Amino acid sequence: MARMTLSGIKKSFGTVDVLHGIDLEIADKEFIVFVGPSGCGKSTLLRLIAGLDTISGGEFRIEDRPMNEVAPSRRGIAMVFQSYALYPHMDVYENMAFGVRLMGLDRSEIDKRIDEASKMLKLDPLLKRKPRELSGGQRQRVAIGRALVRKPKVLLLDEPLSNLDAALRSDVRLEIARLHREIGGTTIYVTHDQVEAMTLADRIVVMNNGRVEQFGSPRELYERPANTFVATFIGSPRMALLDVARDGDSLGLAGSGSLKLPRLPGSEERELVLGVRPDALSVNTDTSAAGFRGTVVYTEYLGENTYVYVRLGDGTLISVRGSAGVDLRPDTPVVVGVAPEAVHYFSRSTRERLAA
């Protein structure tokens, strides 16, 4: 059991505040992903949970036990580092045995655990090798194995895929998902890649500038982003954000005309941000159709479908997903249509989501 509670967690290095009060409630056996651009504080938060850095303010509890002052090795946590941090002078067996020996387990138990972990990770033929004699993927598995033999309640992974080549990444990603199910503990995974976050997580913590922007399931984040940051961070290609002015039940975009949309947000704000994903947009060469006027900048043919990049009247460049057959010359005048059921509204001033 490893329910974790973070309340008002702060961290500052000298006079620089890196985390400004993080509140999270993580349930047992959850797969949590911290995602955000580099420098957003996600790795710092992970190090605070691990106990490698001291918490400047707030409280961190595991199962209602305060953990702020508990040594890293006594928190029931194991961590896989970005660089793997294998001990270079020890072979694979020794690497895995180092921690459990310090836990004071007897020899047979140590051997049993290493045997178990190396079977699970297919490391048994490599036990006598030194880290430098292993490939990147193998080192990664040893690093995970070293964490698993400690039988942690919480497993922390810091950008574990960033040092692997693209082909290996999806394999290891599946492997990590499988391990999480088999071990049955809580996993916290840090990445800057939203695809990894979306595919692995039960719940995602989107972070930016030392704050949590949104905490929710991948579906929630995608379908109901809490603000413009989450809206553009999750989903690829990015969601288009249009600064529109509301006039009755139609939305006007500077230089591109206006568009009537049903179910406008209840708030009385006139200045809105309209968020639309590329797949909820369509291009129409019939310029009399309903939508925002713009001109084609270029088209990107990707086999299955085509992305058309359109410059709207106010200078915004948006991408529109079209079928593979779409072939538009640059500078063609088009009208961009919007699927009314898939739009998001945000306040221009707070950048927060506005309820429909």
Place this chain on the structure above:
Amino acid sequence: MSAATETYYDRRGILQTLGRDGLIQIILILNTIVMLGPLVIMFFAAFKTNAQIFQSPFSIPDFSNVANLVKIWSETNFLRYLINSAIVTGSSIVLILTLGTMAAYGIARYNFRGSGFVLMFFVAGLTLPLKLAIIPLFILMRDLGILNTQLSLVIIYVAMGLPTTVFIMTGFIRTLPNELEDAARMDGASEPRIMWSIMLPLVRPALVISGIQNVVPIWNDFFFPLIFIQKDALKTLPQGLTTFMGEYTTDWGVLFAGLLLSSAPVILVYIVLSRQFINGMTAGAVK
């Protein structure tokens, strides 16, 4: 004038004829001869009589003539000197490496106020020629009552060796990745255990460099034993060997045999550790 006249530009320079590598090879070979020459002469002379040394200094001697070596071993205090040198050098090196590594580890791995100053303090020792302070040192040793003991030498040597050792080790320990330390901390290792089991094995090349760098001057040092040690039973090798140099006659054969035996341990140590030494020298450069 024939068409085949060589112009200045056609002439091949030495660099072109030999190539860059060839030139380097030649320089290295010459350097090797210069370096090994004295050693070889010393080695040869150790098997010659005084007369032979002056008649034909470069000839290859009869290696079965070990009279000089026997004489050194049986008729002089050589063994005593050798043991003294080993004790003084050995304990100095052990102390230098232990203290130096611990200091360097603290400076390199922990952030504390004044760590930069402590490092500068050690490094400042590099600029201080201890030999200039010989008179105050002599007075100090006399007042401490440790003149004529090996302790006086060990203290001086440790003081002399620490600056370079701390300097080298700090640089090395700083290059070790922080994540290794973090990983060990997650594994539940205490700070001394992290230093001993994780960090030290990784700085072994640097330890070897510091070790060799200190062994040679300490083993060969003549000056400080000359000042601090008067008892024959406490003399170190370089000091002891001078007793073979008489005021009127010198038995060069025996002296060379003594030199041969006294330089042998250091040369052996170097050969055994040379691989590590070279690894260590290049470790920082190629990365």
